[in-house]
Amino acid sequence: MAIKIQTQNGEIKIENDVIASVVGGATIANPGVVGMASRAALRDGVNQILNRENYGRGVVVSQTDAGVIVDVYIVVRYGVKLAEISTSVQRKVKYYLDSYLGIHVPEVNVIVQGIETKD
Numbered sequence: 130m131a132i133k134i135q136t137q138n139g140e141i142k143i144e145n146d147v148i149a150s151v152v153g154g155a156t157i158a159n160p161g162v163v164g165m166a167s168r169a170a171l172r173d174g175v176n177q178i179l180n181r182e183n184y185g186r187g188v189v190v191s192q193t194d195a196g197v198i199v200d201v202y203i204v205v206r207y208g209v210k211l212a213e214i215s216t217s218v219q220r221k222v223k224y225y226l227d228s229y230l231g232i233h234v235p236e237v238n239v240i241v242q243g244i245e246t247k248d
Contacts, residue, residue: 131145132148132232145190147230151225151226152190152201153187154225155222155224155226156221161206162206163203163205164204165188165202165203166203166243167186168187168189168200168240188202196234197226198236198237198238199222199237199238200237200238201238203242204241204242204244205241205244207244207245218237218239219237
């Protein structure tokens with residue numbers, strides 16, 4: 130499913146994979162975020178951290194009447210404050226999507242799938 134933006138010159142379609150890449154880049158740019166996690170942790174492996182090519186498996190993009198809603202699944206470093214890192218991810222994702230793609234996102238949900246500890 131693509132996000133459609135109507136302009137005076139025509140229609141722009143942005144695929145979910147593009148949105149997922151931008152969201153993934155914004156997410157891992159936050160200190161304390163180890164990487165993206167799969168939203169299907171039991172099927173894909175709980176401890177698997179997704180690489181850039183698989184960000185789409187860690188991001189859910191949906192359209193509602195309120196606008197585009199983004200769910201982000203992350204793995205964080207042990208010792209970071211979850212509320213602070215989640216707020217930082219939300220702000221940065223909203224900023225990146227607005228700046229790079231022109232998409233206003235009213236809601237970014239952050240789901241912490243795991244905490245990486247140093248063994």
